[in-house]
Amino acid sequence: MRLSNSRWLPVMVVLAAIILIWYVGAVWLNAGLVEQRLEQTGKEATAAEFAHIAFSLDRPVLPAPHQVAREFYESVFTRDITSPRSLVYHAEITGSATLVGFALGTLLGILLAVGIVSWRTLDRSLLPWIIASQTIPILAIAPMIIVVLGNIGLTGLMPKAVISMYLCFFPITIGMVKGLRSPDPLQLDLMRTYSATRGQVFRKLRWPASVAFLFTSLKVAIAISLVGAIVGELPTGAQGGLGARLLSGSYYGQTVQIWAALFMAALLGMVLVALVGVVERLTLRRMGAKP
Amino acid sequence: MKGGVLAVAAALAGAAGSLVLLADALTPGSVPLAFWALVLGVTALSWIGLERLAGVDRPRWIGGLVVPGLFGLLLLYLWQVLTVGFDVPAVLLPSPARIGHQLAANAGLLWQDFRQTFLKSVLAGFTLGSGLGFLVAVLVDRSPFLQRGLLPLGALVSAIPIVGIAPIMVMWFGFDWQSKAAVIVVMTFFPMLVNTLAGLGSASEIERDLMHSYAAGYGQTLLKLRLPSALPFIFNALKINSTLALIGGIVAEFFGTPVVGMGFRISVEIGRMNVDVVWATIAVAALAGSIFYGILALVERGFTFWHPSYRQEQS
Structure with a gap:
């Protein structure tokens, strides 16, 4: 109990501080709107009333945490999950594009890494370009991919998945190349004394050695994959998805809705990364790693 | 050969x-x-x-x-x-020659976009966000309690699609570059915070004991031992942030801009089906991103020449 206390207490204190700052910020940022409203009604307000109005505005500059929490609760639990007003509906659209793109990206990333490790020519010619392309704001081409793929009849989930795939194969390739090369010369020499073929060295030494690296990259990749899916929903005026929800919220000035969608996106990201973490722990345990 | x-x-x-x-x-x-x-x-x-x-x-x-x-x-x-x-069809994929042609024909326009997005929002946001992250890390470093509170949160934030705050920032700071810089500040803050904290903790116990035996104070240990040993981590964060900043700047412009900027150009020209102009803009963004990264890598080499990863190359 003491141990868990010492671990969670600092996090809780910091979180509480953030929420406190948020409330103060909500009063401060909404002050203009509140004064406007008070002027219209011609009433004087005490400090408590002032804060109360600031926390219950329809379209506040910064909604108070409990307003966001209420909107989040209502749009997650009280609405039918097939209705476009439900956040679960949007999260499911974005989440499925994320996962499809993530799966494709993982496959592509691993294939590229295997190719790079196996052929010296690919290593020398392709790897520098893959590394260089990490410095490029790839997300900028998201709108183009959406429109171009829409032009040849691909709409809905696939274009977003393509963007996610494109974003997330880089970290996987880089991580896997590192992992496949991680066995040290001693181990490789041992395999040679067993007269192992290249395929056997790959299956029994390189592949198992790369698994830890793979999962580290997968956690990065799934987070980027989600960003890709959300950004993919921005330019087309998509009807569904967290990105579309953000965009419609910003068009109509529905700040509470934007914040609720943001929290859903954050939650989705954490859940996805945590899922990869669970799979990692199970896999590593089966491979005999010490917990 | x-x-x-x-x-x-x-x-x-x-x-x-x-x-x-x-x-x-x-x-x-x-x-x-x-x-x-x-x-x-x-x-x-x-x-x-x-x-x-x-x-x-x-x-x-x-x-x-x-x-x-x-x-x-x-x-x-x-x-x-x-x-x-x-x-x-050029709408699907224009040829490199066409893209090059557009690059030359629209040089003035592209330069204006570059100035708006890169020289204003990206540089301002990158400097402010990375600087703030660094400062907070150095301050927080003195309190283990705050560290244990902030580090798990910093790790959580890396799973969050922060670009999503763009519409809120546009509402708060208006359409011009300030709102984009604000998005970039938030995006670059946490990688810098987490990396600097890890870097400050990276000096080994023996080295710290040595500083102690010299009767070095907190400030001296920080300046002469812990900040230099944190430099590789800090530069790692700067490199990550250089890409993040460009992405943040461009994506934030999808939510509303004055009629200039790389993100604006991309979303407008896509609407007109001028795919080759979009590609030209992307070429500019790619070039800017690589040069930005390259400069950081060069500066890193100058500051952390003692690091093993560079020493090996020369021998």
């Missing part, structure tokens, strides 16, 4: 010949089979050349610069020949 150079030279000649043919003698879309045989020959020859050159270990620049450079040229060549040869 000699065979490789010969093969590459032959491939280059063949490529030049086929490009001239394509430009002057052939109509796009109905290209004879013999031409594709030539293209296939050029590809095979360059592959053989690359394979030979990739085996060369000295001088180092052959493996490090020439091989990837030639590979990039090969990709560009195939892109050009295939898009023109099969008459791919």
Whole structure:
């Protein structure tokens, strides 16, 4: 109990501080709107009333945490999950594009890494370009991919998945190349004394050695994959998805809705990364790693 | 080596010949089979050349610069020949020559976008966000309690799609570059915070004991031991942030801008189906991103020359 206390207490204190700052910020940022409203009604307000109005505005500059929490609760639990007003509906659209793109990206990333490790020519010619392309704001081409793929009849989930795939194969390739090369010369020499073929060295030494690296990259990749899916929903005026929800919220000035969608996106990201973490722990345990 | 150079030279000649043919003698879309045989020959020859050159270990620049450079040229060549040869509609994928043409024709416009997005929002946001992250890390470093509170949150934040705050920032700070810079500040703050904290903790116990035995105070230990040993981590964060900042700046512009900026250009020209202008903008963004990263890498080399990863290269 003491141990868990010492671990969670600092996090809780910091979180509480953030929420406190948020409330103060909500009063401060909404002050203009509140004064406007008070002027219209011609009433004087005490400090408590002032804060109360600031926390219950329809379209506040910064909604108070409990307003966001209420909107989040209502749009997650009280609405039918097939209705476009439900956040679960949007999260499911974005989440499925994320996962499809993530799966494709993982496959592509691993294939590229295997190719790079196996052929010296690919290593020398392709790897520098893959590394260089990490410095490029790839997300900028998201709108183009959406429109171009829409032009040849691909709409809905696939274009977003393509963007996610494109974003997330880089970290996987880089991580896997590192992992496949991680066995040290001693181990490789041992395999040679067993007269192992290249395929056997790959299956029994390189592949198992790369698994830890793979999962580290997968956690990065799934987070980027989600960003890709959300950004993919921005330019087309998509009807569904967290990105579309953000965009419609910003068009109509529905700040509470934007914040609720943001929290859903954050939650989705954490859940996805945590899922990869669970799979990692199970896999590593089966491979005999010490917990 | 000699065979490789010969093969590459032959491939280059063949490529030049086929490009001239394509430009002057052939109509796009109905290209004879013999031409594709030539293209296939050029590809095979360059592959053989690359394979030979990739085996060369000295001088180092052959493996490090020439091989990837030639590979990039090969990709560009195939892109050009295939898009023109099969008459791919420019809406799907414009040829590199068309993109280059647009790049030259719209240089003034692209420069204005670059100035708005890169010189204003990205640089301001990057400096402010990274600087704040660094300062907070140095301050928090004195309190283990705050550290244990902030580090798990910092790790959580990396799973969050922060670009999503763009619409809120646009509401708060208006359409101009300030709102984009604000998005970038939030995006770059946490990687810097987490990395600097990890870096400040990276000095070993023995080194700290040594500083202690010199009776060095907190400030001296920080300046002479812990900040230098944190530099590789800090530069790592700066490099991550350079890409994040550019992404943040461009994506935030999708939510509303004055009529200038790279993100604005991309979303507007896509609406008009001017895909080649979009590609030109992306080329500018790619170039800006690589140069930004390259400069950071050079500065890093100057500051952390003592780090093992550089020492090994020279020996």
